[in-house]
Amino acid sequence: MHETNVTIITMIHLLGFQSPQSITYYLFFLFFIIYCMTICGNLLIITLVSYSKNLHSPMYIFLTQLAVSDILLATDILPNAVHAVLVKVNRMSFTDCITQFYFFDVSETSECLLLTLMCFDRYLAICKPLHYSSIVNTQICLKMVIVTWILSASVVLIHTLTITTLQFCGPNIIDHFFCDLAPLLELSCSDTTLVQLEVTLLSALLVVIPFLIIIISYVYIIATILQISSTTGRQKAFSTCSSHLAVVSMYYGSLVCVYLVPTRKQSWNISKVLSLLYTVVTPLMNPIIYSLRNKDIKTAVEKTIKDLYNCYLNVS
Template identity: 45%
Template structure:
């Protein structure tokens, strides 16, 4: 045992080696998903910035989430695509921890942003007369900034503790990116405290925001049912339905991966389940917000119209 205590400096991500015969098909599939997700989220982000009609709290939060999804996919997909194409499985110690830290902080940031968006919807539906004074642009910016700050600071203590761990072999990780528990499984140090801390962080910054979201929407749905006209109910619900759909997809996939009990030996299943929150939210969010939201569709038509007019009409 003591002879194996030399500190390793790199890990091997096994990726999708169980599907060795389908590497090219997987590469093409994930490449299309990455291109669509990046294009869609950057488009939403640009629309929110440059279209004056979208300079409202709800769309400012949406712009933040779209930028976050772009960062999220760009943190994981390029290396995964490179591994599928070239077969390169080695990732350096520092790159692995950097990838995990960025991934973890973006998940917490998204939880906080979704919570802030639900608070915005609560004020808009339940406190309409006070909405303009309670949800100013400055308030929106502060909530968004706090969400990003929480994301990037909450995992710093965990990162520092993880960097103190000893990794003396094996160094093979049955995953396609550096995730928290697969990293801990490779350590020959005692990781029980790190596991307990991760559950505390998840309770505070994943489950607690989810609880606040549920409470907000209980009030929102109750208020909607009190609206006398059917048209009024449909109009108000349509402004919340996109947000509810995104929340369901994001939290549903995260809970399936991290909250459902699983044994240590079933990392392979966790690897495939993690595709739910790696692929699904960044891919479908732009479609949900553009196909189900009249303001975003109108902004998109205006941008396309200006481009067509500029390039094709003398």
């Protein structure tokens, strides 16, 4: 193709959800409420862990970072999705589209790594309890958290920069509610083999391998729990990792539905609905799962409410 015949895309049109006008405002309020609940729920987790000394442990340090990742993901996706529901066709510059994809990918990658660190923490606590305190401490946790964020931001930057070197000559319409990789590459008139190879290799490194580590760790965890003689001991050991197991199942289950099911066998409408699972539902459900299934979180909530109430009485 001659360069003079190439029209470079500067604006992206996101079709979002092509819903009937009769339910537009219902969808708007639904997404708006979900966004508010997601931000409040994850901020609550961060506040509780920071406020309560009983939660100053490695597992909850990782949990606060998971909450930060969920806030980043929700803020990156939901405001644009809410806007798209109202206007039907959401316009953004190509630069904004690439930026949205970058932060989306960073949050997803960091979530994979953080879930792996949380699983490793549970493995040590249940399978190596005598060595736990000598292996895991606050300083080591903070270092691992910093490495996780730096690694996520750096690795995602590699294929994001490669994407920016491609030529995008139209059409400039994406039938999705955010700038995901597959619909974005469909707009390119360049060879996308290098980008797809980079994404495949990096996904294997930062998504598939962590998932395998989680599976292997839980095999050892379940084997260790089954060896505990008392029923109370087994229940107590399982309760320490049940919340994490529920979050992992929901998160990776949604990723499998979206990325392992061939896109040609499913319509874009189905793909958009499935994408809601890990971009909208997971950030909303993570704090709920940890709040409802975790006794330490419940205790911290009750103590915080009592302290605030006593403070109010003293002021009055």
